[in-house]
Amino acid sequence: MSVTAPLGFRAAGIAAGIKENGNRDLALVVNEGPSRAAAAVFTANRVKAAPVRWTEQVITGGRLKAVVLNSGGANACTGSPGFQDTHATAEKVAEVLADSAGEIAVCSTGLIGLRLPMEPLLAGIDTAAAELSRDGGLAAADAIRTTDSVAKISFRRGEGGYMIGGMAKGAGMLAPSLATMLVVITTDADLDAAALDRALRAATSVSFDRLDADGCMSTNDTVILMASGATGITPAEQEFTTVLTEVCNDLTRQLLVDAEGASKAITIEVVGAASVRDAVVVGKSIARNNLLKCALHGEDPNWGRVLSAVGTTDAVFDADSLNVAINGIWVCRGGSNGEDRSKVDLRPRDIAITVDLAAGNHSATVWTTDLTAEYVHENSAYSS
Amino acid sequence: MSVTAPLGFRAAGIAAGIKENGNRDLALVVNEGPSRAAAAVFTANRVKAAPVRWTEQVITGGRLKAVVLNSGGANACTGSPGFQDTHATAEKVAEVLADSAGEIAVCSTGLIGLRLPMEPLLAGIDTAAAELSRDGGLAAADAIRTTDSVAKISFRRGEGGYMIGGMAKGAGMLAPSLATMLVVITTDADLDAAALDRALRAATSVSFDRLDADGCMSTNDTVILMASGATGITPAEQEFTTVLTEVCNDLTRQLLVDAEGASKAITIEVVGAASVRDAVVVGKSIARNNLLKCALHGEDPNWGRVLSAVGTTDAVFDADSLNVAINGIWVCRGGSNGEDRSKVDLRPRDIAITVDLAAGNHSATVWTTDLTAEYVHENSAYSS
Numbered sequence: 001m002s003v004t005a006p007l008g009f010r011a012a013g014i015a016a017g018i019k020e021n022g023n024r025d026l027a028l029v030v031n032e033g034p035s036r037a038a039a040a041v042f043t044a045n046r047v048k049a050a051p052v053r054w055t056e057q058v059i060t061g062g063r064l065k066a067v068v069l070n071s072g073g074a075n076a077c078t079g080s081p082g083f084q085d086t087h088a089t090a091e092k093v094a095e096v097l098a099d100s101a102g103e104i105a106v107c108s109t110g111l112i113g114l115r116l117p118m119e120p121l122l123a124g125i126d127t128a129a130a131e132l133s134r135d136g137g138l139a140a141a142d143a144i145r146t147t148d149s150v151a152k153i154s155f156r157r158g159e160g161g162y163m164i165g166g167m168a169k170g171a172g173m174l175a176p177s178l179a180t181m182l183v184v185i186t187t188d189a190d191l192d193a194a195a196l197d198r199a200l201r202a203a204t205s206v207s208f209d210r211l212d213a214d215g216c217m218s219t220n221d222t223v224i225l226m227a228s229g230a231t232g233i234t235p236a237e238q239e240f241t242t243v244l245t246e247v248c249n250d251l252t253r254q255l256l257v258d259a260e261g262a263s264k265a266i267t268i269e270v271v272g273a274a275s276v277r278d279a280v281v282v283g284k285s286i287a288r289n290n291l292l293k294c295a296l297h298g299e300d301p302n303w304g305r306v307l308s309a310v311g312t313t314d315a316v317f318d319a320d321s322l323n324v325a326i327n328g329i330w331v332c333r334g335g336s337n338g339e340d341r342s343k344v345d346l347r348p349r350d351i352a353i354t355v356d357l358a359a360g361n362h363s364a365t366v367w368t369t370d371l372t373a374e375y376v377h378e379n380s381a382y383s384s
Numbered sequence: 385m386s387v388t389a390p391l392g393f394r395a396a397g398i399a400a401g402i403k404e405n406g407n408r409d410l411a412l413v414v415n416e417g418p419s420r421a422a423a424a425v426f427t428a429n430r431v432k433a434a435p436v437r438w439t440e441q442v443i444t445g446g447r448l449k450a451v452v453l454n455s456g457g458a459n460a461c462t463g464s465p466g467f468q469d470t471h472a473t474a475e476k477v478a479e480v481l482a483d484s485a486g487e488i489a490v491c492s493t494g495l496i497g498l499r500l501p502m503e504p505l506l507a508g509i510d511t512a513a514a515e516l517s518r519d520g521g522l523a524a525a526d527a528i529r530t531t532d533s534v535a536k537i538s539f540r541r542g543e544g545g546y547m548i549g550g551m552a553k554g555a556g557m558l559a560p561s562l563a564t565m566l567v568v569i570t571t572d573a574d575l576d577a578a579a580l581d582r583a584l585r586a587a588t589s590v591s592f593d594r595l596d597a598d599g600c601m602s603t604n605d606t607v608i609l610m611a612s613g614a615t616g617i618t619p620a621e622q623e624f625t626t627v628l629t630e631v632c633n634d635l636t637r638q639l640l641v642d643a644e645g646a647s648k649a650i651t652i653e654v655v656g657a658a659s660v661r662d663a664v665v666v667g668k669s670i671a672r673n674n675l676l677k678c679a680l681h682g683e684d685p686n687w688g689r690v691l692s693a694v695g696t697t698d699a700v701f702d703a704d705s706l707n708v709a710i711n712g713i714w715v716c717r718g719g720s721n722g723e724d725r726s727k728v729d730l731r732p733r734d735i736a737i738t739v740d741l742a743a744g745n746h747s748a749t750v751w752t753t754d755l756t757a758e759y760v761h762e763n764s765a766y767s768s
Binding site: 044045046047048074076077078079082112114218290294295297300302305307308310311312317319320322335336337371372373376377378379 | 428429461495498687691692719
């Protein structure tokens, strides 16, 4: 299902020979219309891969005919030649679809600094175009995997029967956005580009953006939303945003549990904050604290490391009023010892940390993983 | 030598029974004068341990008779009772020295959230006072160790023959300042508190503050500088600052090479920056990039991860003008591939990364370590 769950989309995922191991490495998602309204959000990293710079330009028109995605190479830090490679990729897709390159988005993921093997890539576009089908969503999701252990897909039905479907890749969640996250979401609802853009920004701000993010993002992160309008249904924007957020949250959860080398899925809920911004800042500070992530890996309810992370932020709080619960046990109350920490059971994979800043009534949830020896091993050997 | 290298200081380090393993855990450093001018810098963490809150008050007077330090417990997040414990500790030192508690600094390091065992601690102060000697510097340095594998000491002679000596503890350098760093530095030069404060801030800003710091600091970090004036020499402030910086850099290097579980000592030099601030921001962003730290552990010269870290900052640079050298090989030139990365030899323990922002003529150096499975193991089991 994935990106082909909504009407009006065909997709394919094939092995073009970009990856040396012969796995699928090229995906194509095509919007058959009648609408081709689209929106996208990109990495905040100032070192942007060539496909990001290309697609940022394309999306200013608010229309996309297709997205072509490759794994096996990020085409980042490849200079003008790399940008020309992206351009040639878009032109090739335009040619096989008899459309305009100016409405073709390009995404790449893999190692930074290497040129893509253009010959197999361009030939692969012919193959992918020939294999485009209404059943191609899963193959497309498979083709964008790098170190992902499983393909990530999701879909939801909205009011009146329109669909939203999506696929995602990304597995290096501990330094989250430093590993590329690519997401393509499709819908057969009929909304214009401005409405899609508002909905996408609202949905990603409470889902992908809260996955351990620390302000760092990869050179390639891209989330694309395309509408075919094939059902003729124009949903209320709020209802559409709600369904879209469910799809994004579902994909976020799949990214979290498939994070490289992680043994715990950690949900950090910050409550009692003076603002949502404060809650997010505190949540992210906790999420990127290596010492705490090690402690949780060791199933040690080390609330001191939680407080230490809170204390590095500029959020509104009084250190003597902080409360922390780990898996439901309030181990820290009023900034010091609370309930007996030996009551905390950290054996399950899912861990919930609740921090009460006692400074207001805003809240936010951030997700992260533990830090493990396996993470180190996987990321020590990645490019060798 | 350590803190007793300069004239006018006596010190002791003893086993008071705070640590369960019977190792030394209490240090006392006493200034015999004639001066007792002093300065200190503290953690920027807003969750401050009781001894930090105490010593911050004491140092406002610009005078210190003594510093008492314990390992085996941080006395952080212990509420009012914890603060009373610190106060009682200072009062006890004042009593045995027949002095004022208002000129006694207190430092603690160890686990957060636990009360200190006050009975052995107070009895230990009697023992330490009885053992104070001109040779006690090394024992004092030994007594403040937690996971440090060695005691860290340094001393330098200044113009005219005055001395600066110091001791340090701290071993959790990967999330640097989240593990407590305690430093006591002494001198027999004669400088007033304001001059000491200026010199200390200048010296720490280019040494301890550049050790992988990410804006995060522990709840207990403290650096204290005490002057006895015993030589009667009043050095030029600039010359004193230079010698003090050498002592701080020497201790910083010792902290770096003894970092928990690290197999590499990484020096990040950022050049061509539009400002020193930009150079430091870029250096710290690289220093805390888990993916890069894993790659360097795996001896993989992954310059793409360096650029990715640079791109997350707001420093002035053009992505197409960035140059990166790893151990002297310019693997990235003009934002893309430079010299052959296979020429980079990452087998030595010391690794040098040079980033040229090509945006100005300012520079800064930041130090960090690699990320290893051993780091995860040590920090998973710390409190169990």
